[in-house]
Amino acid sequence: MKKNFFLSGLLIIFVSLTFSAFRAPFFALNNSNLPVAGDSLNQDLHQIGQSIVKEGFQVLGSQLRQAIEKGGVPYALNFCNVKALPLTDSVARKHHIHLKRVSDKNRNPENAANEQELLVMELMRKAGTGKKMEMTLYDENGTATYYAPIILGVPCLQCHGTPGSNITDENMGIIKKLYPDDKATGYNQGELRGLWVVRFEK
Numbered sequence: 001m002k003k004n005f006f007l008s009g010l011l012i013i014f015v016s017l018t019f020s021a022f023r024a025p026f027f028a029l030n031n032s033n034l035p036v037a038g039d040s041l042n043q044d045l046h047q048i049g050q051s052i053v054k055e056g057f058q059v060l061g062s063q064l065r066q067a068i069e070k071g072g073v074p075y076a077l078n079f080c081n082v083k084a085l086p087l088t089d090s091v092a093r094k095h096h097i098h099l100k101r102v103s104d105k106n107r108n109p110e111n112a113a114n115e116q117e118l119l120v121m122e123l124m125r126k127a128g129t130g131k132k133m134e135m136t137l138y139d140e141n142g143t144a145t146y147y148a149p150i151i152l153g154v155p156c157l158q159c160h161g162t163p164g165s166n167i168t169d170e171n172m173g174i175i176k177k178l179y180p181d182d183k184a185t186g187y188n189q190g191e192l193r194g195l196w197v198v199r200f201e202k
Helices: 040-095 115-127 154-160 169-178
Strands: 010-019 097-102 130-139 144-151 194-202
Touching: 040 097, 040 130, 040 144, 040 154, 040 169, 040 194, 115 130, 115 144, 115 194, 154 169
Parallel strands: none
Antiparallel strands: 010 130, 097 194, 130 144, 144 194
């Protein structure tokens, strides 16, 4: 499947869809000036992006589980407020890339999605429930950025679900204290919460 398709200045090169256990093959949306699907460099970048996101998820997830075991959700909320960004940055420094987590309903202002990231989230939502959509995009300067969805799991509902239901009054009070402008509640299991964004250095 090949056609020209620009997304606000970004050219989609690879899109990978996962339907349950089925992995669809890469396909290209390209022009003649950029590598097409099957180019080893592009496949490598996509796979490296997947690997970095997996590592970032494992680093944050393991530390968060330890925080919950140590002091429950209240302790974990304070832990995330202080440690989430430095932990993400440590993975970025290790691989010499830019790495961040963003959302259209951010908790930390530093995790707010920009215009391009909002468009990527819109595309992923249009892919529908039950589909995992990842993409590697190139901008007009040839800089590659890999995007992977953050899907809300059951444990996440304790901090990102419905106040008074999934989120206790105590925990909601901590959230409001730490993040006065918080937008990151009201989610259901399986919803798109945000994006992992890996931007490769040229």
